[in-house]
Amino acid sequence: MFRGSGQIHSDFRIRSRDGHLDLTDGLQIHLLELPKYAVPSDSRVITDPVEAWQYFFRRANEMTTQEIEQRFNSPAFTEAAEVLDMIQRTPQQRSQYELRLKAQRDDRARLQQARLEGKAEGKAEGIIKALRGVLGIEPTSLDELSLEQLETIASDLQRQIRERGV
Structure with missing residues (x-):
């Protein structure tokens, strides 16, 4: 160019x-x-990332996915090798590959959602415990409140404490 x-x-x-x-x-x-780009011998170790990509683009069609993983030892190159492998598959094999990727992404999303819900639940339990101790309220009356309602009660109590100068 x-x-x-x-x-x-x-x-x-x-x-x-x-x-x-x-x-x-x-x-x-x-x-x-x-x-x-002059492709170096296979025995030479490539440490420069740009040169590694140049080597990959020039030689990937001659290498297996396993050889690419061994040569580069990097998640980025492993993923690139998997994409190349997927491109060479039949439409049915590509469809199965896409379904497997979707399932993996769905699993990660479910796990992330479960973590967020766990954090919110833990926060609510902490607020309930603190309010029970401060107010001497029965446990069942606070258990039925939402996190937003509990946060509102906590904010009101903090405001009242500030106003009293405590």
Whole structure:
């Protein structure tokens, strides 16, 4: 693309013409000119992340998923290898792969929701315990209140304590 440049990797960003202002730091375009990349021997260890991606893009079609995992030992490359593997599958195999990914995402969402609910329940129990101790209220009367109602009672009590100067 840039024949006059010997650079293999170009990093583009959106800046003002004078170069003093970045429009955003959230957008970068990395261009790898793979024909300029000389693939090293398989025995050489690649430590530079950009070179690792160059090697991956040039050699991934010749490697198995297991070889890619061993060569790069990185979750990003493992995921990229899985995507390449998925692209080569039949439509039915791709559908099964997508269903498995959806199930994994659903499981993570359920677990996250359960954690949030557990935190809210624990917070409500803490408020109830504190209110019982302060007010001497029967446990059953507070158990029926929502978290929002308990927080309102707690806020009112805090306001009353501040007003009394305690």
